[in-house]
Amino acid sequence: MKRYNGYDPFAWFYTNYWGIDFHRQIVPVLDRVLLKKIPRKGRILDLCCGDGRVTARLARRGYRITGLDGSPNMLTYAKYRMPQGEFLCLDARRFRLEAVYDAAISVFDSLNHVMDAAGLKAVFRNVFACLKPGGLFVFDLNSELGYREFWSQTLTCVEPGAVGVAKGTYDGPKRLAICDITVFRPAGDVWQRSGFRLRQRYHPRTEVTKALKGVGFVVEVLDGAKDLAMQGDIGRGRKFYVARKPSV
Numbered sequence: 001m002k003r004y005n006g007y008d009p010f011a012w013f014y015t016n017y018w019g020i021d022f023h024r025q026i027v028p029v030l031d032r033v034l035l036k037k038i039p040r041k042g043r044i045l046d047l048c049c050g051d052g053r054v055t056a057r058l059a060r061r062g063y064r065i066t067g068l069d070g071s072p073n074m075l076t077y078a079k080y081r082m083p084q085g086e087f088l089c090l091d092a093r094r095f096r097l098e099a100v101y102d103a104a105i106s107v108f109d110s111l112n113h114v115m116d117a118a119g120l121k122a123v124f125r126n127v128f129a130c131l132k133p134g135g136l137f138v139f140d141l142n143s144e145l146g147y148r149e150f151w152s153q154t155l156t157c158v159e160p161g162a163v164g165v166a167k168g169t170y171d172g173p174k175r176l177a178i179c180d181i182t183v184f185r186p187a188g189d190v191w192q193r194s195g196f197r198l199r200q201r202y203h204p205r206t207e208v209t210k211a212l213k214g215v216g217f218v219v220e221v222l223d224g225a226k227d228l229a230m231q232g233d234i235g236r237g238r239k240f241y242v243a244r245k246p247s248v
Contacts, residue, residue, distance in 0.1 A: 003091040004070040004113060007050065009196045011073035013164055013183050015051040017157050022108050022234050023053050029228050030058075033242050034103055034138045042102035045130060047092050047123075047139075048110030052078025052085070059085060068095060093122040097130040104131060106139040109238070112177070112200035120203060121211040124243075128215045134247040137217065138240065140224065144202050146237025147177045151200075161186065175202040205239060217243035 007014065038044075041062050046055045049067030051074050059065050059082055067087040069075050075087050088095070092106070093114065104127045114120045127137050142151065147170040157164040163184040170177045177200040184191045205221060212219045220242040222228055225235035 003089075003094075005072065006113065006196075006198060007069075007071040008073040009194060010181065010198070011051065011071060011077060012185075013162060013181075014074070015077040017159060017162060017164060019053075019108060021232065025230050025234060026054060026107050027057055029224075029230065029240070030054075030105065030107075030138065032228065033222065033240065034105065034136055035061075035063075037136060038102040043100055045097070045101045045104040045127070047104055047106040047127065048113075049078055049087070050074045050108070050110070052081045052087075054105070054107060055085065056081040066097075066101075068092070092126070093119045095126050095130075097126075099130055099132055101130050102132055102135055104135070104137045106137075109140060109142045109200065111139055112142050112203065113198075114203075115199065115201045117203070117207055117211065120208070121214065124212055124217065125215045128217060128245055131245045133245060135245045137243040137245070139243075140238050140240045141203055141208065142177070142200065143205075143237045143239050144172070144175075146233075147200075147202055148172070150233045150237060151177050151179070163191075170202075176200075177202065208241060212241065212243050216245065218246060219243050 044063050044065045046065055046067045049055045049069050052067055055065055055067040067078050068090050070091045072089055075089055078087055114123060151168040152170045154167045166179055166181045168179045179198045182195045184193050209219050222240040224230040224238035224240060
């Protein structure tokens, strides 16, 4: 199984221009569903941590946090944000850590990039193994509503330092979401063009819940907009899973 590093060519654009609204809203959500339920200086695994925006914010609050991601380029930006932080370049489907964490998170639909049910269950198994008894795992996934109504759009970003166009499509029968991204970036007297494709899979709630329970978690599912007051398209069509490892 090849380590997932699909964000390598996207890392510069992502860290400068992508996900601003989501990252503005996610920490209040984590406050509500996770942070108040674990020790103040507890250990947290940030799975698929990307450029470390959430990792750094939680570390500033005093949590002992480890970032894990498969993209070396994304981790370069994460380490810039947290020079003394602990980061691991590993695939979420194939990591093994000791059971020392009070909690784990994986946000911004990161686990939708896992393209099959077996891979998703492998992630859940790995997280379960690294949590202490009673530990919590919080992650969000795009629902089919999110793919049909929001993913399947063309979005543009025009800034002095970059121009980006993201065109999304969704194939319902295959449950496959594709986003083709084109970026123009100044390079001396010319603009340099690059293009890349991101893929995601819609994982139905019933299958996700079954897989979580299958590895031993107790599960609660919350709606980003209705239950957690997330605003705009970011919240609609986004489901949050709060999975707890039973206490011994």
